[in-house]
Amino acid sequence: MKAKDRVMDALDVETFLVSASEAEARALGLLLMHELGFKDADVVFVEFRGCGARIRLRTYMNRPGDTYSWQEAHLR
Amino acid sequence: MKPRRVLLIPLDPVHDVGLKMIHRHLMEHEHQSLLLAPDLPVDEIVRSARSYAPEVVLVSRTIGYGAGELLSRLIDALDQAGVRDHARVAVGGMAVRRELAAELGFDAGFGPGTTVEEAVAYVEGRQADNAGANPLRERIDLTSGHSYEWKHTRIRDLAAEIGQEALDWAMRRTSPGVRRAHLRTAMLDGGGEASQEARTEYLKLADPMILAGYLRGEPAPRTRFMTREEIGRGAADPKDAGSGAEAGPAEALPARWKKPRPAVFIQYGTGCPLLDSAHIKVAEAWGADGVVHFDPSWGARREGFLEGHVTHEEDGTVITPENLRLISASRAPHTLWQVRAHRGLNTPETVVLAASAGADLTKINIAYGSLGAGTDPERLTVDGVECLVLAAQHGLPYDVVTNEELCGVPSYKAFAAMLTVAWMGLYLGGRPVLQPLFCNSPEVMVGQQMDDNYVDFNVAKVIALRRIMDAPLWPGAPVGFLTHTGDRVQSATTTALHAALASSLGVDGVSIASSDEAYSGGPISAMARLDTLRATRESLRFFGNAGIAPTPQALEWAEILVERIEQTLEAAALRGSFVSSLYEGVFGSRQDGAYPGRAGRGTVTMR
Numbered sequence: 001m002k003a004k005d006r007v008m009d010a011l012d013v014e015t016f017l018v019s020a021s022e023a024e025a026r027a028l029g030l031l032l033m034h035e036l037g038f039k040d041a042d043v044v045f046v047e048f049r050g051c052g053a054r055i056r057l058r059t060y061m062n063r064p065g066d067t068y069s070w071q072e073a074h075l076r
Numbered sequence: 077m078k079p080r081r082v083l084l085i086p087l088d089p090v091h092d093v094g095l096k097m098i099h100r101h102l103m104e105h106e107h108q109s110l111l112l113a114p115d116l117p118v119d120e121i122v123r124s125a126r127s128y129a130p131e132v133v134l135v136s137r138t139i140g141y142g143a144g145e146l147l148s149r150l151i152d153a154l155d156q157a158g159v160r161d162h163a164r165v166a167v168g169g170m171a172v173r174r175e176l177a178a179e180l181g182f183d184a185g186f187g188p189g190t191t192v193e194e195a196v197a198y199v200e201g202r203q204a205d206n207a208g209a210n211p212l213r214e215r216i217d218l219t220s221g222h223s224y225e226w227k228h229t230r231i232r233d234l235a236a237e238i239g240q241e242a243l244d245w246a247m248r249r250t251s252p253g254v255r256r257a258h259l260r261t262a263m264l265d266g267g268g269e270a271s272q273e274a275r276t277e278y279l280k281l282a283d284p285m286i287l288a289g290y291l292r293g294e295p296a297p298r299t300r301f302m303t304r305e306e307i308g309r310g311a312a313d314p315k316d317a318g319s320g321a322e323a324g325p326a327e328a329l330p331a332r333w334k335k336p337r338p339a340v341f342i343q344y345g346t347g348c349p350l351l352d353s354a355h356i357k358v359a360e361a362w363g364a365d366g367v368v369h370f371d372p373s374w375g376a377r378r379e380g381f382l383e384g385h386v387t388h389e390e391d392g393t394v395i396t397p398e399n400l401r402l403i404s405a406s407r408a409p410h411t412l413w414q415v416r417a418h419r420g421l422n423t424p425e426t427v428v429l430a431a432s433a434g435a436d437l438t439k440i441n442i443a444y445g446s447l448g449a450g451t452d453p454e455r456l457t458v459d460g461v462e463c464l465v466l467a468a469q470h471g472l473p474y475d476v477v478t479n480e481e482l483c484g485v486p487s488y489k490a491f492a493a494m495l496t497v498a499w500m501g502l503y504l505g506g507r508p509v510l511q512p513l514f515c516n517s518p519e520v521m522v523g524q525q526m527d528d529n530y531v532d533f534n535v536a537k538v539i540a541l542r543r544i545m546d547a548p549l550w551p552g553a554p555v556g557f558l559t560h561t562g563d564r565v566q567s568a569t570t571t572a573l574h575a576a577l578a579s580s581l582g583v584d585g586v587s588i589a590s591s592d593e594a595y596s597g598g599p600i601s602a603m604a605r606l607d608t609l610r611a612t613r614e615s616l617r618f619f620g621n622a623g624i625a626p627t628p629q630a631l632e633w634a635e636i637l638v639e640r641i642e643q644t645l646e647a648a649a650l651r652g653s654f655v656s657s658l659y660e661g662v663f664g665s666r667q668d669g670a671y672p673g674r675a676g677r678g679t680v681t682m683r
Binding site: 008009010012042044045047054056058060062063064065066067068071 | 300306309346347348350351354358387388390561562563564592595597598599601602603604
């Protein structure tokens with residue numbers, strides 16, 4: 001069992017990215033998720049002000065209709 | 077209960093409020109409790125412990141710095157002094173985790189968020205009862221305490237005139253939706269041959285896509301039938317995925333804090349009944365009083381419901397008898413459950429299925445379903461009246477929703493239609509709940525009623541409705557529509573403040589969105605539901621029984637609303653036909669943004 005198997009559905013990463021624009025923050029955010037090993041990620045929210053952006057990034061570990069890893073972990 | 081001798085040891089200089097509360101509670105329950113002064117040296121604590129000879133010792137530590145070392149010295153000293161020979165020693169506080177307590181050799185550890193009840197239960201050697209015997213977690217009847225007395229007699233008379241005409245008109249007619257509701261009842265109630273005959277007739281009235289599900293086992297597009305293995309697992313309770321440890325405590329108090337109302341509802345509809353069940357368990361643990369089933373919009377456009385366990389729909393969870401039963405089985409006894417029947421071509425059957433699966437509430441409004449949700453007004457009047465009849469027969473209260481405001485229909489027109497439907501429901505023996513929308517609607521965006529604050533116009537709606545009749549109120553659905561953004565902090569805050577306003581107004585229920593409300597890139601997550609539940613609880617805890625004060629403007633707008641509701645009803649009464657009033661824009665015109673729906677047009681026939 002891996003810890004990530006216990007994520008019920010979405011995994012969000014929230015941070016502040018030092019960036020020059022909202023567009024750059026979005027690109028950096030998706031790159032960050034890729035660097036963290038999440039290939040299918042999305043920007044849920046971004047707010048750029050001054051020197052950077054508040055950003056929330058998301059990947060789904062379990063989607064509706066999947067075989068849920070947290071349930072599988074229990075059955076194993 | 078045998079009185080216990082308890083020693084309370086606050087190890088911090090000042091942070092001993094938790095032990096003070098426990099001390100007071102123990103004394104009130106005839107235990108012997110000695111609360112030491114804070115921040116005493118270890119050797120002095122041990123001398124007190126030896127002379128007092130407690131049966132239970134509770135130690136608190138809030139400050140994290142040096143906590144491990146200090147607690148280690150204390151437990152060793154108590155051990156050496158022989159105190160532990162006759163006493164259990166537990167530690168709690170902000171700096172404490174169960175793991176730390178166990179590692180240091182304490183008999184028990186209580187972390188942040190521990191309740192007085194949990195500490196006292198430990199003293200008394202019993203399981204904490206944070207929810208089971210808590211009357212605040214009992215199932216709420218939203219309609220209790222309301223007389224349904226009309227206070228505005230002219231509006232009552234107009235609603236009665238229009239409503240009676242609508243009932244007379246609808247009762248002489250029928251539709252495929254009405255007939256399927258009766259057939260579904262026979263399918264559920266009858267056995268063997270009778271049920272099979274009803275099924276044969278049912279399929280004659282079903283959409284080809286639904287028929288394909290019955291005859292060829294073909295699921296609707298973008299859905300699939302669940303496997304036997306998935307069904308065999310039943311409702312997905314996430315605590316079963318735990319590592320063998322006991323389940324975490326449910327909220328000692330609901331999201332509405334200590335007030336008896338409003339019942340706080342969350343909405344679910346992940347697309348999968350198993351994941352819905354998991355979301356419901358999560359929401360219950362965080363204090364939700366009720367849950368609302370969201371079904372996909374295509375379900376409103378197809379004649380008939382599928383059977384079987386259907387999953388993987390991205391726009392709400394498909395209504396089938398089996399899906400509803402599976403979801404219903406996952407609920408706690410105190411959790412209210414609403415299955416909506418307010419739109420579309422299957423509204424009467426929805427009430428039948430909801431009642432059969434054990435729902436507590438449904439949702440009906442002919443005007444919204446006709447003007448804002450795409451169903452032909454004539455068809456929905458016939459089906460909606462049947463819904464009102466069935467809801468009364470099954471004892472299901474229902475809210476009369478006014479979400480046509482989101483299309484641009486002014487609130488007074490939406491309220492006029494809502495009150496007419498409420499009159500019809502009462503006449504038929506039902507228990508309607510009025511549902512004003514708390515939202516930054518197109519009406520107020522144009523009229524600028526919310527340029528200064530979100531309070532006054534929402535308060536005006538409640539004042540206006542209360543001047544008209546004494547009926548239960550359930551702002552929704554959800555509150556704060558068009559005030560949410562993708563920012564979860566902003567979204568949770570605005571939701572919580574709208575819920576606090578509802579609570580301040582003393583309403584009976586409130587539906588809240590998740591903090592994913594404005595996110596369209598994927599399904600709503602469990603944690604997004606908890607963001608707003610947690611924020612709501614915090615705001616209701618903040619305000620308690622204190623109120624939110626509107627400006628005098630709220631009263632002025634309430635008077636205007638009442639006047640315009642009356643004018644709208646006068647116009648409908650003059651027209652002499654509820655259905656024609658819907659088509660012709662009396663309850664919301666094309667200029668307003670309301671368009672009479674087309675689904676089901678031409679399907680109404682005389683009985």
